[in-house]
Amino acid sequence: xxxxxxxxxxxxxxxxxxxxxxxxxxxxxxxxxxxxxxxxxxxxxxxxxxxxxxxxxxxxxxxxxxxxxxxxxxxxxxxxxxxxxxxxxxxxxxxxxxxxxxxxxxxxxxxxxxxxxxxxxxxxxxxxxxxxxxxxxxxxxxxxxxxxxxxxxxxxxxxxxxxxxxxxxxxxxxxxxxxxxxxxxxxxxxxxxxxxxxxxxxxxxxxxxxxxxxxx
Amino acid sequence: xxxxxxxxxxxxxxxxxxxxxxxxxxxxxxxxxxxxxxxxxxxxxxxxxxxxxxxxxxxxxxxxxxxxxxxxxxxxxxxxxxxxxxxxxxxxxxxxxxxxxxxxxxxxxxxxxxxxxxxxxxxxxxxxxxxxxxxxxxxxxxxxxxxxxxxxxxxxxxxxxxxxxxxxxxxxxxxxxxxxxxxxxxxxxxxxxxxxxxxxxxxxxxxxxxxxxxxx
DNA sequence: GCCGAACCGTAACGTACGGTACGGTCTTTT
DNA sequence: AAAAGACCGTACCGTACGTTACGGTTCGGC
Numbered sequence: 062x063x064x065x066x067x068x069x070x071x072x073x074x075x076x077x078x079x080x081x082x083x084x085x086x087x088x089x090x091x092x093x094x095x096x097x098x099x100x101x102x103x104x105x106x107x108x109x110x111x112x113x114x115x116x117x118x119x120x121x122x123x124x125x126x127x128x129x130x131x132x133x134x135x136x137x138x139x140x141x142x143x144x145x146x147x148x149x150x151x152x153x154x155x156x157x158x159x160x161x162x163x164x165x166x167x168x169x170x171x172x173x174x175x176x177x178x179x180x181x182x183x184x185x186x187x188x189x190x191x192x193x194x195x196x197x198x199x200x201x202x203x204x205x206x207x208x209x210x211x212x213x214x215x216x217x218x219x220x221x222x223x224x225x226x227x228x229x230x231x232x233x234x235x236x237x238x239x240x241x242x243x244x245x246x247x248x249x250x251x252x253x254x255x256x257x258x259x260x261x262x263x264x265x266x267x268x269x270x271x272x273x274x275x276x277x
Numbered sequence: 278x279x280x281x282x283x284x285x286x287x288x289x290x291x292x293x294x295x296x297x298x299x300x301x302x303x304x305x306x307x308x309x310x311x312x313x314x315x316x317x318x319x320x321x322x323x324x325x326x327x328x329x330x331x332x333x334x335x336x337x338x339x340x341x342x343x344x345x346x347x348x349x350x351x352x353x354x355x356x357x358x359x360x361x362x363x364x365x366x367x368x369x370x371x372x373x374x375x376x377x378x379x380x381x382x383x384x385x386x387x388x389x390x391x392x393x394x395x396x397x398x399x400x401x402x403x404x405x406x407x408x409x410x411x412x413x414x415x416x417x418x419x420x421x422x423x424x425x426x427x428x429x430x431x432x433x434x435x436x437x438x439x440x441x442x443x444x445x446x447x448x449x450x451x452x453x454x455x456x457x458x459x460x461x462x463x464x465x466x467x468x469x470x471x472x473x474x475x476x477x478x479x480x481x482x483x484x485x486x487x488x489x490x491x492x493x
Numbered sequence: 494g495c496c497g498a499a500c501c502g503t504a505a506c507g508t509a510c511g512g513t514a515c516g517g518t519c520t521t522t523t
Numbered sequence: 524a525a526a527a528g529a530c531c532g533t534a535c536c537g538t539a540c541g542t543t544a545c546g547g548t549t550c551g552g553c
Contacts, residue, residue, distance in 0.1 A: 094398035097540060108501045109542080119541065171397070173458070178394040180459035181387070182310030188458035196451055226450045227479065234446035235412055237454055242389070242404035243396035263443065263483050313510060324531045326513080335511065 066117035068125060078115060078125075081105040085126045089171040096175075098122075120185040123175065127187050130172060131194030134163060144213045146269075150261055152206050157232040157257035160199060164237045165248060169195075173241060200225050217270045224268050231260040282333035284341060294331060294341075297321045301342045305387040312391075314338075336401040339391065343403050346388060347410030350379060360429045362485075366477055368422050373448040373473035376415060380453045381464060385411075389457055416441050433486045440484050447476040 068074055074082060084105035088096055098119060102109045116122040163169050173191060180188035203225055210216040218224040239246050248256075284290055290298060300321035304312055314335060318325045332338040379385050389407060396404035419441055426432035434440040455462050464472075 098542080099540075102502090106501080108503085110502095110544080111500060113542070114500090173454075174393050174397045177390050177457045178397070180457065181390045181394070186459070188460070192455060192458045192460055196455065227447060230446035230448070230450035231443060232446070233451075234442045235449075238389075239408060239412065241393045241396065241457075242408045243402070244404070244408055267479050267482060314512080315510075318532090322531080324533085325511090326515095326532095327530060329512070330530090 066115060066121055068115050070128070074125065074129060079129065081107060081112070081115070082126045082129045085122065086130060086168060089175060090167045093171065123179070124185050124187060124190065127172060127176065127190045130168065131190060135194065135198060144209070146215050149206070149210045149215055150265065153228070153261045153264065154257045156199065156203055157260050158253055160232055161236065161248075161253045161257060163195075164233060165240060170240050173237075177241070203228070214270060216268050218268050227267060228260070228264045231263050232257065282331060282337050284331050286344070290341065290345060295345065297323060297328070297331070298342045298345045301338065302346060302384060302387075305391060306383045309387065339395070340401050340403060340406065343388060343392065343406045346384065347406060351410065351414060360425070362431050365422070365426045365431055366481065369444070369477045369480065370473045372415065372419055373476050374469055376448055377452065377464070377469045377473060380449065381456060386456050389453070393457070419444070431486060432484050434484050443483060444476070444480045447479050448473065
């Protein structure tokens with residue numbers, strides 16, 4: 062008889078369950094491939110029976126891991142839209158730094174690899190979860206910043222989504238795909254900050270308005 | 278006793294072998310996950326014994342597939358460095374269109390998913406092959422164009438690699454990662470051409486030298 | 494102190510799949 | 524025409540792993 066998992070999609074995992082998810086993450090990062098239920102149970106010092114009771118099946122465990130990690134990443138807050146160019150630049154640069162740091166972290170790489178491998182088969186929607194909490198979440202959080210910049214006459218664009226996607230490209234460039242494909246791309250100390258600054262300046266060159274501006 | 282594969286890494290597959298590789302590709306695109314040796318043999322109407330004789334093992338078959346597909350993609354040629362801004366712009370736009378077309382094709386998506394999944398385990402180097410024939414190959418082919426543009430005083434940059442990476446980001450933006458993660462992102466007719474033109478113009482804004490030229 | 498629930502560790506089951514072996518057929522060589 | 528080899532189809536083997544089952548231990552409630 063199959064029992065329904067005790068951890069539903071909405072509610073928060075208990076401390077013990079979080080320890081299990083932590084074990085999944087660490088195994089994913091270290092071993093990459095060997096993400097077997099037996100390995101998880103051993104790493105987390107729990108029984109496989111408990112895993113199935115809590116998470117239903119293997120996909121449920123992976124989905125819970127992805128959801129949980131995604132929730133953790135959504136820590137930073139950038140809620141005060143700014144009104145002057147220096148603060149706007151700082152906000153954008155902060156976003157860029159955060160994003161580069163995230164996508165180059167071993168956890169993100171392992172998680173995205175897992176989700177991409179899962180997107181090949183059409184089972185549970187790990188790719189959708191990763192996208193919703195990564196690419197789309199950052200887009201939603203950056204949009205008010207961009208639109209506040211436009212309101213203040215600092216930026217010029219028609220569609221904030223289009224503008225954001227250009228910023229996204231200038232920041233990430235080829236970093237994520239290279240890392241996912243196993244390229245040994247590392248950031249020297251301070252390099253993330255410099256790349257973020259360069260991308261921000263380039264974005265402002267493309268979408269910024271000269272401060273002594275005549276409003277059309 | 279294990280026999281060495283008859284198809285080495287360097288030589289070209291025979292017509293029959295290409296038919297097998299075609300079967301691998303079609304299975305990859307259609308079924309995604311069910312890329313078993315039995316399925317390949319059935320699809321290609323050949324015996325598993327022949328597969329192992331030709332390709333050694335499963336990884337050998339996948340590597341041969343990736344190499345073969347990569348060789349096919351390297352069709353386009355852009356060998357005439359240009360001297361005027363219109364031709365330079367056309368070259369860049371052509372690159373951008375080609376690249377967007379490639380990364381949004383089902384074959385490329387399936388192939389990159391496979392290589393990324395393989396990069397998780399540390400076995401054969403599919404990720405390296407894909408990178409060498411994708412991202413790095415296009416970089417090498419675009420470099421002479423960029424440097425010719427600099428020689429002609431049309432572009433300004435210190436490092437052609439850095440300039441190329443910005444172009445790469447402006448062109449690809451979030452397209453590839455979204456597709457790999459299963460997002461249903463499609464291009465409307467003409468959209469690739471428009472995106473390529475936009476990215477090219479943005480790149481020229483960032484790296485072009487202020488001549489008397491400016492696009493309407 | 495006793496009961497049951499929760500949980501751990503491990504053994505067991507079923508299946509999917511990579512890899513091998515073998516009989517039969519067709520083609521090429523001599 | 525006989526022999527050799529390439530190849531197809533299928534059966535077979537071994538193993539890895541998801542999933543289930545079970546005995547033993549801990550712990551909160553009565």
